[in-house]
Amino acid sequence: MEVISNVAIAGVIEFESYTCASDTLGSSILKAVVGSKRFRVTILARHLSEPQLPESVEVLRVDYDSAPDLTAALAHQDAVVSVLTTNAMNTQLPLIEGAVKAGVRRFIPSEFSANIGNPKAAALPVYHSKIKLCDVLQQTAEKNPNFTYSLIRNGPFLDWSLAFGFFLILKGGETHLYDGGDRPFSTTTLTTRGKAVVEVLCHLEDAKNRAVFVQDIVTTQKKILKIAQEVNPERTWIPKIVSTAEMEARAHENYANGMFDLVSALGFFCRSVFAEGYGGEFQEVDKELLGIRQKTNNDLKALIKGAPKSDQ
Template sequence: MEAIRNVAIAGASGALGSPIFQALLNSGHFNLTVLTRHSSEAQFPYSVKIIRVDYSSISELTQALTGQDAVVSVLTTSAMETQIPLIEAAVDAGVRRFLPSEFCANIGNPKAASLPVYHSKVQLHDVIRQKADENPNFTYSLIRNGPFLDWSLAFGFFLNLKGGETSLYDGGDRPFSTTTLATIGQAVVEVLRNLHETKNRAVLIQDLITTQNEMLAVARSVKPEIIWTPKNVSTAEMETMAQQKYASGSMDLVASVGFFCRSVFAEGYGGEFKKVDNDLLGIPLMSKADLEALIKSAL
């Protein structure tokens, strides 16, 4: 396949979009264009082309994407439906590779895919696969990375950073794959440089496989003055709560976290990736010392 040169990114100013944008920019391999809403006040380097768009207008998006080789979408979960016209426009504009806003658990696992929080992503898969089937020059890649390692540490998702009661999901011994924001950015760059090998499939990456109890042990070793009291939390009960909330129309963060914890920590939901594409993409695994440094920094 001819190399990707012109890349448009949507959602470049978000918590994940920003490091992906920086990775694409710093790689030196691409001419970047940022798509942003007309109302957005996000700032970008003067060297980067910015096109303000109405994400509901296929004609406006098609015009913006004309001449682009690839589109990277990092739009938020609440804006998943926005990607449908973006995909339509990408096909009309002749875009060759589309990376939708996947960046999540292994929803190739049927149990994880069944959780309502991922339904919009699964529905998008049907759309993008159909477009790829109908248009051989249009291809896609789905990047899956598990929970964001550094982001989740910083916000106390794995451990209560202040000490005291800290939740251990299903006992805290379930291994799970996790990836830093910077590594996800690197993966996006390398997917766009390995087009044939990543064509029309899921690409799984990880910085390491760990457990909550391993993280807690590291935290105790680097901050012995902090006292943690583990509390076992059932992900099955979290899912039940989340299902009830969604059924009543309360699709809030608490419910979404319930489903998310189920997909990461529950047995049989694919939280530990068995096969990854790190070697293909040139992404090394983190060491225990690297994990210790991250936890020490978060604390």
């Protein structure tokens, strides 16, 4: 049985803080990989970055635009986990090239998204760079049998989405119910996503060259709203039905006019999560492979109760 010993994590990560965007993507993975005590961990950081990391983690400064630089940095690494942001998707192309040349056996890209294997979701422009990367990985693995990959699909992040008002505004007031708020969707906490990365690295053959689906719970916006009302009876919510089809149409217009901001992308995100036929509820989840217990409504209630009530 193949064993992964050395893991390189590509991206800027702050180990202790959860407040910045790069951190929500990276630190939970780093904590899970380091905390498992199964791997020697190296961080590939840009030359000008100053990541705050545990002493056990080695930091190598790299030029992400240089495949030769990355090849040298990845020497003796068994696996690469990318936590590079969506804006840096193309940066993963030389990273893949360097990984192949260095003899890396498993590559986990910075996908961590909706079910973009669903044709409707895959057609949304916000996911095109991820689709392109999947195609590159598949072609690279076909040409290089010793190089393999795993894609991790987890839906929207449960804890992050509660904190930042993606599912509803926890402090009360007007809250959007997308397409009525009744559509079931899969959602996963950042911590569980980190555990999934560890398990994928420990089950190379079972997770080889495919998408691995992870979720903590299947729920709906209305269920979340009902629990929030139970937890905070003093707050009042004013539901507003919002059409994801109209959101998508506006997002296409914005993209056509060169507006590639978060507000525009939100229309596509909401479509992939809440719209019928877009695969927001995963039909097959790798429960046995990952060994992750599904959360209950009581767990969800605890998360809602403990989520910060930001001024979204």
